[in-house]
Amino acid sequence: MRIGQLAQRTGTSPRLLRYYEEQGLLVAERSGNGYRDYDERYVERVRQIRGLLESGLPTRVIKQILPCISQPGAIYVSDATPETIATLEQERDRMTERIQFLVRNRNAIAAYLDAVRSTRSEDIGSDSVGAAAE
């Protein structure tokens, strides 16, 4: 598929996909006319890039971990240098920390919202106490 369609299917823009290629994150094949040519797997790959970026990982790191987690089977296990492995272990641990941190804070927000809900319903009376729960 061409760049426009991939952009559409991933909710991004052609511009952004070209930018990712420039950054070495998402290098496309080329068809005869010079157009970028993406196959189906690129859809998921773009989503992963977006997600990792939104989770605060820098492109430098994404570039390293993406080839390892894009392959369904661990076919490409061989091309892992010791440095890459070290990076991966480090990032795995960083992600674990980040997850714990986010869970704690998400729960704090949720708790606050619950508290607000009870306060509100106390203020108003006794109506709709459990309404609109998650």
Add this chain to the structure above:
Amino acid sequence: MRIGQLAQRTGTSPRLLRYYEEQGLLVAERSGNGYRDYDERYVERVRQIRGLLESGLPTRVIKQILPCISQPGAIYVSDATPETIATLEQERDRMTERIQFLVRNRNAIAAYLDAVRSTRSEDIGSDSVGAAAE
């Protein structure tokens, strides 16, 4: 405590803490001489700011959610406008998505590392198969 000490205890710099104050993220009390005066709770607050920023949340959002999750008891429940509540609900959900995404990818990395480990040990022989497991 003064700004230098807070910086030291949070692994940041005075410069950054002043910057956060400028951004409305971390407004300090002032003692008589004009020096910023931080109490113990600011340590955790700084860590929360750092963590949320590293997790990809913009300052605009952090500014809104921080007052709600900093209070141990939900004392300050009252000063929540409907818009704030909407933001909080939205961010709670976004964080949930982010958590799920991170867990999936962290697990993918972990699985890859495990695969590498088995491959390596197959290559070498039968030694140290289950060593250094998480």
Add this chain to the structure above:
DNA sequence: TCAAACCCTTCCATTTATGTGAAGGTCAAG
């Protein structure tokens, strides 16, 4: 007491990372 270390504000410039806009040209299909 006095110097070093710390603090203050303000201003301005720069860096890094992520992303967007637009100009000028090519390709393909109706």
Add this chain to the structure above:
DNA sequence: CTTGACCTTCACATAAATGGAAGGGTTTGA
């Protein structure tokens, strides 16, 4: 032969953070 999608390239935008200088007050400890 026009329209729309694509190409490259250069410039610009935004957010977070850093650095430094000017110019001046405060604390601390030798």
